[in-house]
Amino acid sequence: MPRQNEKMAYYPGCSMDGLGKAYQKSTEVVFRDLDIPMNRIKDYNCCGATEVKNISYDLSVFLPTRNLALAESMGAGTVIAPCNGCVYALARANKSISEDASSRQRLSGYLQEAGVPQYSGDVEVKHVLEVIRHSVGLDAVKARVSRPLSGLKVACYYGCLYTRPKTYTGAGMKEGKDNPEHPHFMDDLLQAAGATTVEYPVKTICCGGGHTIADREVSVGFSAAILNEAARAGADLVATMCPLGQVNIEMNISKITEQYGAEIIRPVVYFTQLLGLSFGHSRREMALHENISDANGVLKRMGY
């Protein structure tokens, strides 16, 4: 159970209310089953992702800071985000506030001008994966599993900005944070859910999602590498934890099939969808039909 005095705010980020809706739905179910409260930040705004920083440093810090300030005014000491890009942008804002006095000063002026409450810089940023893995613990997850995912081989794909850089996220340094070079929280959870997770070399490679449309070659190349390595390791599915990564790989599947053949294609699902299945929920409840890639076939074959 999360400690009572440690109120957590939930920052969905734009994708969870758009292309990543299936991730949102399955996360809600998993949170409910595990008694993790989901206190949404109302009227959040875009975190700026990795795009805004290439245009204006100040704006790229100001955007996420408004969300952190709203979380703090809800009385939260932690903000949970489901998207790697959001985790990065929020954590980067905290870092900027703590290490750079002049940026802190300008920021305080912007907040005041915009009528946003001032922000201390102290709200900790956590990924949904870290919250499920640590504030509840593996035993609580195991206790909730009613239909173990036995026989299912999963390649856990963490992507780039979940732990990176550790100087922003505290990965490997703070309690409850994953290892920055060899993350394993998703493997831990899906193993607790009864699945077999495979070892493969590109767990934390970039998926190319920042340039899905702007740089097709790179985005298709990375997505293909992830699917290819997962297939080589014998995985039935690839599990993700980031709406951008998920949608990027899925959108590239038709191109990858054309370029490299259908043998390396594996369906891609959110890790929360798999957890939900193991908790006894149906594929429909986990919104698996909403994914662009079709995992229903393989899951049905395995009896889920």
Next chain:
Amino acid sequence: MPIHEKNLIEKEDLLEKEKAVVDGVDVSGRWNTFIRERLLSDYHEDFVEEVKSLPGGRTVTNCWQCGTCTSGCCLHTDYGLREFNPRYFIYLAQIGNVDELKKYGDVIWRCISCNKCVERCPKGVKVEEVVHNIDEVLRRRGVTEDTPGSRWDRTYLDNIMATGVLDELGLTLKYVRAEKPEDFTRGFMARMAVKIIRNGNIRTGPIRRRTRGWKKMKKVAEDILERDGYASAK
């Protein structure tokens, strides 16, 4: 000497011999490559100062050229785009060799912000941000042109500035219409749109979602952008 990163040297400056004999000793094989003597005189010493003056580029002078960033870079090593070399871009920026940087105008933008370089840099250089700021200064000075990456960033920014939250479909349509990436054909877009609309997940165009109270934020954001020299598309 065997030459590392041979790809960084212009072809006409490389002298390779099938068989090389120096002072009667056969040095063919690994030792048969030479670099022609060349003199560089056109340095822009203010270049690095300009990069450093941008908040994201502040750490550019911390770099001690160890190459850790390049060796792990997702683009350089995993993808294999050898001409993308963040260590080299930083070196050229430090010494102000703008002519050489110009040659990489259509390469630098391809950094996908995965931050592996920032994670691993032993000197606390925010490599990824520095690389983007080098690209920015090159474009500001008119040395290089807009790139697909810079146009993507702008389309993204304009999209979120309108309501405070991202309209993914609107952004995709706008960018695809302007840039026409080869495999985003009408058929492909239609198939994706059907799938997405059937899920009922997308609110785009006039019914897109908005952040309540965004107006006030927007005003402040516009002031910041103006001060940072950004002219909005609208």
